[in-house]
Amino acid sequence: MNMKKDLSTEQKIKEAAKEVFMTKGFAGCSSREIAKAAGMNVALLNYYFRSKGQLFEMIFITAMEDFMNSMVEVFSTEQPLEMKMRIFIEKEYEFLSKHPDLPAFVLNEINREDGCSMHQSAIFDKVLQTGIFEECRIAQLNGQMRKLDLINIMLLIMSNCQYPFMAKNLMKNLHNMSNEDYAQHILLHKQYVTEMLVNYLFLKN
Amino acid sequence: MNMKKDLSTEQKIKEAAKEVFMTKGFAGCSSREIAKAAGMNVALLNYYFRSKGQLFEMIFITAMEDFMNSMVEVFSTEQPLEMKMRIFIEKEYEFLSKHPDLPAFVLNEINREDGCSMHQSAIFDKVLQTGIFEECRIAQLNGQMRKLDLINIMLLIMSNCQYPFMAKNLMKNLHNMSNEDYAQHILLHKQYVTEMLVNYLFLKN
DNA sequence: TTCAATCTTAAACACTTGTTTAAAATATAT
DNA sequence: ATATATTTTAAACAAGTGTTTAAGATTGAA
Numbered sequence: 234m235n236m237k238k239d240l241s242t243e244q245k246i247k248e249a250a251k252e253v254f255m256t257k258g259f260a261g262c263s264s265r266e267i268a269k270a271a272g273m274n275v276a277l278l279n280y281y282f283r284s285k286g287q288l289f290e291m292i293f294i295t296a297m298e299d300f301m302n303s304m305v306e307v308f309s310t311e312q313p314l315e316m317k318m319r320i321f322i323e324k325e326y327e328f329l330s331k332h333p334d335l336p337a338f339v340l341n342e343i344n345r346e347d348g349c350s351m352h353q354s355a356i357f358d359k360v361l362q363t364g365i366f367e368e369c370r371i372a373q374l375n376g377q378m379r380k381l382d383l384i385n386i387m388l389l390i391m392s393n394c395q396y397p398f399m400a401k402n403l404m405k406n407l408h409n410m411s412n413e414d415y416a417q418h419i420l421l422h423k424q425y426v427t428e429m430l431v432n433y434l435f436l437k438n
Numbered sequence: 439m440n441m442k443k444d445l446s447t448e449q450k451i452k453e454a455a456k457e458v459f460m461t462k463g464f465a466g467c468s469s470r471e472i473a474k475a476a477g478m479n480v481a482l483l484n485y486y487f488r489s490k491g492q493l494f495e496m497i498f499i500t501a502m503e504d505f506m507n508s509m510v511e512v513f514s515t516e517q518p519l520e521m522k523m524r525i526f527i528e529k530e531y532e533f534l535s536k537h538p539d540l541p542a543f544v545l546n547e548i549n550r551e552d553g554c555s556m557h558q559s560a561i562f563d564k565v566l567q568t569g570i571f572e573e574c575r576i577a578q579l580n581g582q583m584r585k586l587d588l589i590n591i592m593l594l595i596m597s598n599c600q601y602p603f604m605a606k607n608l609m610k611n612l613h614n615m616s617n618e619d620y621a622q623h624i625l626l627h628k629q630y631v632t633e634m635l636v637n638y639l640f641l642k643n
Numbered sequence: 644t645t646c647a648a649t650c651t652t653a654a655a656c657a658c659t660t661g662t663t664t665a666a667a668a669t670a671t672a673t
Numbered sequence: 674a675t676a677t678a679t680t681t682t683a684a685a686c687a688a689g690t691g692t693t694t695a696a697g698a699t700t701g702a703a
């Protein structure tokens with residue numbers, strides 16, 4: 234039997250779907266639009282993936298995993314906690330520069346009814362397993378880190394990393410900026426955010 | 439001639455449209471869904487507003503104005519700059535507690551192609567006219583405020599105010615929290631954010 | 644009451660949606 | 674080469690989309 238699938242077709246669909254879903258959202262595009270973007274027939278989407286919904290789910294989960302993996306990568310290194318945070322912000326800005334639509338995409342689709350609420354816990358587990366949260370707790374007990382709930386710490390970091398990319402077009406509109414202008418501001422912003430967060434979260438004596 | 443419109447019909451449509459558009463987005467809902475939510479016929483949407491698109495535009499602009507007005511309200515008071523910022527964050531969290539979907543709604547629809555990029559400058563003008571930006575510049579010259587570009591200052595504040603509301607469902611999913619749990623975290627977060635931002639942006643001698 | 648302006652409705656319009664079907668083309672194995 | 678499995682296609686499906694139409698109900702002034 235011939236089991237050797239021509240991966241390029243399936244892969245082309247995946248990549249086109251990722252691009253279109255990310256920028257327009259699930260409701261904002263049609264199957265035919267994705268097919269056309271991939272240079273394919275509509276029916277092929279449902280041949281390789283069973284439906285628009287399942288195609289989406291796969292893209293979404295992959296996106297979430299990419300996102301979580303970019304965290305895990307940093308947390309797993311051997312570094313003092315403060316250094317980990319500095320590097321994390323650095324890497325996060327780098328990652329988001331390549332995938333600027335990802336945060337808005339994830340947040341929106343999670344809010345959608347019938348959206349993918351799913352096994353995020355499973356995906357998030359990888360982050361938990363790095364032991365980063367225990368490390369924070371210990372630093373808090375040692376008086377090195379401000380005693381905030383970890384949820385608030387996450388929120389502080391995510392806010393300051395993700396929001397600047399989500400608000401790109403708003404800021405460009407409000408201030409008549411070019412893409413390059415904004416990229417420059419983002420670059421500076423990364424440094425401000427790092428300094429601000431480190432100063433606030435870590436207690437120097 | 440009978441010029442006395444039964445405002446309640448038009449108003450019911452507006453309110454239903456606002457609710458539906460805000461939670462599902464422009465592409466995420468149909469004219470008939472809005473009509474049903476308002477207890478009306480589909481044709482009435484196009485009788486009072488000419489199309490789904492124009493109905494949306496009106497809702498969107500109103501939402502933007504609400505948003506900007508909640509800023510102007512604070513900036514117009516007579517207060518030291520640091521106090522203005524504290525009150526602003528306070529009011530912003532209060533406002534967003536009542537309209538938690540607004541930031542994601544605005545950011546998403548601005549990114550949509552054929553979306554409302556429009557006269558935001560005009561709306562934003564109201565904020566400019568409060569003179570808040572000049573006030574910041576003066577404070578920067580006086581050495582009272584850290585010398586960041588105003589775009590970065592805005593970004594810092596907006597990130598830390600808006601993102602926590604946008605990420606509500608994500609955080610709830612990741613940490614198995616109830617609405618009340620998260621509301622508690624938001625309340626604390628407001629204080630952390632205020633302290634962090636004030637400490638970072640204002641230079642005490 | 645009469646009459647014209649306003650408001651509301653059901654039905655239809657042409658078009659797009661996600662999905663399926665069945666036939667054609669291609670590749671693989673014997 | 675023949676037969677079998679896999680991939681691709683065009684066409685069709687019913688259901689849903691935004692919008693229009695034309696007729697009906699309601700209103701308020703003369």
